[in-house]
Amino acid sequence: MQKVPQCASKLNDLLEELKRKEDLEKLRDPLIEHQLFPHGKDPQSAVIIVEELKKLVRQWKLHEVRGFWKTHPEKEHLIRALLNHMDDINEIYNYDSIPHRPTKPQPSHSSPSRKTQTARILKPYHGDLFGHTENTMGIIYLSRYDMKRGNTSTGVATSKKKFNSFVDGSLFANTGDVADSDDGSDAESRSSSTQNERRIGIAEQLYKYSTQPGIEGSMIDEGTLEALDDFAHMEDYRAQDCCAAILANLTVASELCVPILDAGIVADVIVPLHSKSNLPESAKRGLAHALFRFSLIDDKVLNVFREASDVMIQLMKSENEETKVCAAAALVNVTGAMVMQTRNSNNSTMANIAGDERQRIVEIAMPYLKEVVSSSIPHVRVAVARAFKNFSMYENARLTMVEAGVCESILKLVTYPELEIYRIDIITCVANLTNAVDGREKMIKDGIVSCVVKLGNDADNDENKKLVACAMANLTGVPQNILGHVVMNGAARSLVSLCKIVHHFDEADTIDIRVASGLANLTVHTSSVLKLISSDVHTALMTLAKEDGTPTMREVFDLVDSDGQGSIDVSELKRAMGLLGLDLDSQQIKHLIKRFDHDDSGVLEFHEFRMMVKHQAENGQALQMRTRQILVVIGLCNLLSDFNSHEVMVESKVIECLRTLTDLNDAKLNFYVAEALGNLVANPDMRAKLSTSDVFDEWMELIECGGLDTCKVCGKALVHMTFDAMFKTEVMGHMINKGILNAVNKMVAMNDTQYLYRHCASIVSNLLVDEGNHEKLIASGILETINKLTTTWVGGHIDILHRCGAALEKLSTSLVGDKVTGLISSLSILLTVTNDPLVTHYVSVAFFELSSREECQQLLAKDEKIHKLLIGMMRGAPGDTQIHGAKALCNLTCDEGCAELLLKTGHVSDFVVIVILRTNSPLIKEICAQSLFNLLHHEKCRNEMVETGVLWALMKLSKIASKSTQNICAKVLFNFSCYEEMQAKIMEHGVARLLGIAQSKNSEGVDIEDAQTKQFCAGALCNLAFRPEAGALYAKGGAIDFMKDLMEEDDEDNEMYCATILYNLSHCDISSRASLVHENAVPLIVNLSRSEKQRTVIASLGSSYNLSLCVEARKEMVLEDLVPAVMSCVEHAETMDLVCLGIASVYHLTCDRKGHDKESCLHLGVTGCTKRIVGAVVKHGGEKMVSRLCSRILLNMALEDENHETMVEEGVLEAVKAFQALGGEELDNATKIFSVLANSEAVLASLVDHDAFDTYCMHMLERREKGGEDDMEKLLVLSQVFLNVSLVNVCRVSLVSKSYFEKVLSSCSLKSEILNMNVVGCIKVLTEDLKVKEMIMKTSAAGILSKVSQATSNTECKGLCGKILNGMSGRRSTVTYSEGSIVAVLSTFVEQDPDEVPYEVKPGKILVDELVPEEDAGSKVEIPKIKYNALSPSWDTQRQVGNKLLKPLKKTAPMQAVVLAPPQVFTLQTNGTFEKIAVDGLGKLLLDNIDLVSEDEAEVGEGGGPRRRSKRVAPPNVPPPGMISIEGGAEGEEEKKDDGFQFKSLKLDMGGLGGFKEDDEEDGF
Secondary structure (H helix, E strand, C coil), X not given: CCCCCHHHHHHHHHHHHHHHHHHHHHCHHHHHHCCCCCCCCCCCCCCCCHHHHHXXXXXXXXHHCCCHHHHCXXXXXXXXXXXXXXXXXXXXXXXXXXXXXXXXXXXXXCCCCCCCCCCCCCCCCCCCCCXXXXXXXXXXXXXXXXXXXXXXXXXXXXXXXXEECCCCHHHHCCXXXXXXXXXXXXXXXXXXXXXXXXXXXXXXXXXXHHCCCCCHHHHHXXXXXXXXXXXXXXXXXXXXXXXHHHXXXXXXXXXXXXXXHHCCHHHHXXXXXXXXXXXXXXXXXXXXXXXXXXXXXXXXXXXXHHHHHHHHHHXXXXXXXXXXXXXXXXXHHHHHHHHHXXXXXXXXXXXXXXXXXXXXXXXXXXXXXXXXXXXXXXXXXXXXXXXXXHHHCCHHXXXXXXXXXXXXXXXXXXXXXXXXXXXXXXXXXXXXXXXXXXXXXHHHHCCHHHXXXXXXXXXXXXXXXXXXXXXXXXXXXXXXXXXXXXXHCCHHHHHHHHHHHXXXXXXXXXXHHHHHHHHHHHCCCXXXXXXXXXXXXXXXXXXXXXXXXXXXXXXXXXXHCCCCCCCECHHHHHXXXXXXXXXXXXXXXXXXXXXXXXXXXXXXXXXXXXXXXXXXXXXXXXXXXXXXXXXXXXXXXXXXXXXXXXXXXXXXXXXXXXXXHHCCXXXXXXXXXXXXXXXXXXXXXXXXXXXXXHHHHHHHHHHHHCCHHHHXXXXXXXXXXXXXXXXXXXXXXXXXXXXXXHHHHHHHCCCCCCCHHHHHHHHHHHHCCCHHHXXXXXXXXXXXXXXXXXXXXXXXXXXXXXXXXXXXXXXXXXXXXXXXXXXXXXXXXXXXXXXXXXXXXXXXXXXXXXXXXHHXXXXXXXXXXXXXXXXXXXXXXXXXXXXXXXXXXXXXXXXXXXXXXXXXXXXXXXXXXXXXXXXXXXXXXXXXXXHHHHHHHCHXXXXXXXXXXXXXXXXXXXXXXXXXXXXXXHHHHHHHHCCHHHHHHHHHHHHHHHHHHHCXXXXXXXXXXXXXXXXXXXXXXXXXXXXXXXXXXXHHHCHHHHHHXXXXXXXXXXXXXXXXXXXXXXXXXXXXXXXXXXXXXXXXXXXXXXXXXXXXHHHHHHHHHHHHCCHHHHHXXXXXXXXXXXXXXXXXXXXXXXXXXXXXXXXXXXXXXXXXXXXXXXXHHHCCHHHHHHHHHHHHCCCHHHHHHHHHHHHHHHCCXXXXXXXXXXXXXXXXXXXXXXXXXXXXXXXXXXXXXXXXXXXXXXXXXXXXXXXXXHHHHHHHHHXXXXXXXXXXXXXXXXXXXXXXXXHHHHHHHCCCHHHXXXXXXXXXXXXXXXXXXXXXXXXXXXXXXXXXXXXXXXXXXXXXXXXXXXXXXXXXXXXXXXXXXXXXXXXXXXHHHHHHHHHHCCCCCCCCCCCCCCCCCCCCCCCCCCCCCCCCCCCCCCCCCCXXXXXXXXXXXXXXXXXXXXXXXCCCCCCCCCCCCCCCCCCCCEEEEEXXXXXXXXCCCCCCCCCCCCCECHHHCECCCCCCCCCCCCCCCCCCCHHHCCCCCCEEEECCEEEEEEEEECHHHCCCCHHHCCCCC
């Protein structure tokens, strides 16, 4: 074989490429015509790409062919298909204008005109060829050559029958000489009876000839059409019959219909003939035949209709069914031709005319078609069904059909046995009719829904089901009040069943969208939601939501996660980006990861990866909106609007379905998903489940990638979720860790101050309710978020500022350090934006909270603006705001710098005025009195304060019946009395005020002063008594009675006397001591214990010790807070004997006769006794008696679990450590304290991390090594302590890290079953923590478990060992399988029964032996006599704490479920193929009143009439050329497709109206 030269091959390739470019250029003009080039692209020179070719395919609707895209995958395929389509258009469609009827009939053949006889086709023959001349008077001659006889002259047989006749206008002349008669009138000729009969005879003869097949062309050539013109104007019914029959028979030859029409047959014959009165039915039948055949000619049918429309309409009124059907078929075919002609014309006016004409046809035809529906002839019903289908294809005719009652006819048609023949027509008709939006309600009321359901259930192919889906989808697009009828008639189940076939179709078929649209429309009827759920509508919708072939986000994540660690690091993400063509360096990759790495792990977990991908798609190339998925989500959202459906739908994985849909990154779809999830959140019962589920992650992703509308929905949902989680620390922490604040910042950035800001403010306020999360929120920038909400609020809803104020108030309770400055700034910003009362209230509470904390007080004290602001609140704000402003100012006045600044700015004078004149509330006056006291507290500016009127204002305030105010005034006067330089200033008015305070009574006459106030009064009076002028003042004021009542003796050493008496009384018998306690001796001791006199302290301690020996009174003494007083004396004691005396008193108070007193020990725990005892141990621990008594006290307190947290916080572990170092009883007590503290989970972390824990454990092990009977008890306690510690997550690592961990496990194992279970339980809990498990596997725990498993007889313990070892063996570990022991255990391990309840390790209660109370712990102490000294001043500051009167925020309205209105899609889609209705079997028309004779028997009577009757010869039924018979399937079928409509011929067998043949049942449609 000769090798082709390379140059030739190259040339050939170039030629082929040139040919391809030429083919492609042929498509440029259509692309430009339809404006398919993108904007900005030059249509004349731009390169034609595949996307533009696809647009042209869709423009020409080539893609509607099943499987088009699969068979044309490449660009070359598309070019070839488009070029072929252009060739088909040039061949099929006629773009010329509609032809107009000529003014004079101009036959296409050479037949002469009746009125202008200028030429003849044939010269008349005057001979008598057949001997009939005398009968016909030479008018007609016939020359016939019978094919049966053959040609004798030539001997050649022929298959064509020759027919020659001379029939022109001369035959109707007045004279008998036809050949020469050219003059005379037609009217006169017709009026002649002779001539009339002659013409009737000729008509009958022509009729007979017309019944013979194959001679139609010859008849036309020889003037038959001219004769028909005359016959049509005759009044004789016989001529009318023959005229119509001849015309009908001539049109059997379909190829002659065009010449016949061109000759003007409609105007000259059909219209005049039909206008005759009393036209016979047979003539109407002939006209119907002719018009029907004319309707099959696309190019002429419109002209026929315009000329004979009235004829067609009147023929439909005929009583003959064949006539009626033929006329209806003609009208249907006319409408099809109108569509073709209109679409081939650029004349918009023509299109309007065609539409009006079609409308008129439908209006006229429908009543008669409805009558024919009840016909007993099956083929008539078939024709009607297909006529309905054809009519339904015209948009403007559908409503007319519905209003005319077409649904009733359809319901009848579906009941007939031949339904299978026209099932597709009925389904197509209904599908098209449902596109008429205004007619749907009537269709539904007429029962069409159940009909469609039945058609869908009985449909045996996907095409039928597709049309059913179209119809059902349209029927569901009705108002909600009608939608209930659709649901009740089975639409739901029908659409659900149709979901099973959607995958059978290409995307271009849109069957999936139609089914989704129908299901979504049904869900709008919310009262039927449960019925829809029971019909599996939700399952069907979720099925439609799936996108076959599209990888899920999880699959993409797994591909990128190459090492399978469940996270994506920098290298993996960089490699994935490189594969996508994005060349990013490591720094850019790290920045990308950091942006979405909310937990700062350095890698992207799955939910973070999803958020990154969605964000990139949203800001890169957004995906196209998916109509089907939107409908699915709307349907699911509406189903979720009924809370009763939530459980079922959640179990059906609706949440997973919705999450999958968000992966499509479509903004509108995400909005609908948010609405659907919002309906779940609207259900309070579902919120708890959703807060910590993946749904919360979805909210974060939707906000990150969503628009304003989506964020509004998400924001509303998060408001309610955070509201429910306000007091659930773990849930709220989960939300914060998942980036809820980032989501809030994203929503704030959208600047929607009306709605979205309200949601954001509510979320922020809810997040801050739990102080445990404040630190995280501050670190995440919540203050910046609040500032943004505040500063951009302008014009927004005031509720935004309310919630911002509430949020800042909550932050004020926990902020420390430099963050306080930011909070103060935020509060100031908020007040500059608004003076709303509620906002001001929250700010005042926040300032009060900050002022109550020393670390924040200095910041506020130095800020003059804050001072002015607080004083302004007191001047005109509402009551609650005034109270908190006054409290804040009171706290600030504790700072000397604040007092100096107030004096400097003149605010002190303003404050004094406000106190006296502007405040009416007693509470506010009390707070102001404390503020005045604080101002006088500062020695540096005290004199200036007095001169400014502070002391005067305070004395004024003391006149109100308020304990607090009077106490403060008495205290100030007492303090001033301690300074000689001040005594003179208060002497005149102060003494009277003091005595007035001391004797004050309320309105009921009851003393209102308290003990402290009396003490201040007594101290002040005592100090002032040294003044020479004091005697008279005291006498006038009643001071003598006051002192007697206070001291029971009028002596300046009354305190000493009272203390001595009380001490002596405390030595009485036990019952008397109890009486002393009941008579309130304890408060007196408490008062005495505050004294700084050593003798008073000795008396107080002695009294306390003696009274503590009374067991019955101990509880009351404790509850009256004797212990703090005693410990206060101990702290000030100067000798060790006094210390021991006080500690012994406290020990007695913690005991009853049998052991410790529970209530007393609990009270000591809450009064801070632990801290004082620990202080005594630290200070006096070297004294044996002190350490022993303190260890007993702490042990008694530790026996109550409620005290554990407080004791640990107050340093009990330091005391325990000291006791451990002392040994002896102290060591035993310390061991017991440590053991019982292990009962409280809250303190275990502190225990394990403390050094005392190591000493404790080693001590327990040392006791074991010494041996003894109590080894088992100690080991049991130790094992239980380890078990309790292991149950606390934060303790596990520390516990396993202990050097003696293995030693403890080994020592406690194999001693008893209880010990074994404790050891195994401890290991089980530790191995359940993955991090700790790795540490455990490095220890000998596996060996211990193996030994325990082999030694124990407890099956539960053995099984538990096996399970733990089995779990440990599943991971890489250092477990050694020495001596096959572990293998042996695992070999006996049986997998857990699914029904078996898992073993749960629970903490155990550790019990220790109590000590027997000892009553000889103290020793007698001699009380030395002391000299009375003047009292010292008490200038402690007055601080305001707690008791915030916080106004609640307006409650958030309950979240309402949302019902979405699905978009109506494809409502104007036209389905089906336009079919020309061909009435089968018409053939030659035979008249009953004229006999047909054979050639041998033919006799013609006078006048041309029949001479005698002979048998009738029925002509064969020859189908018109070009038509299709349903028997033959699709062979010979002619299809025309234009702009969505398809036209094809349909042949109905109407021969004799006898029905279809058996072999005709397969109609091929």
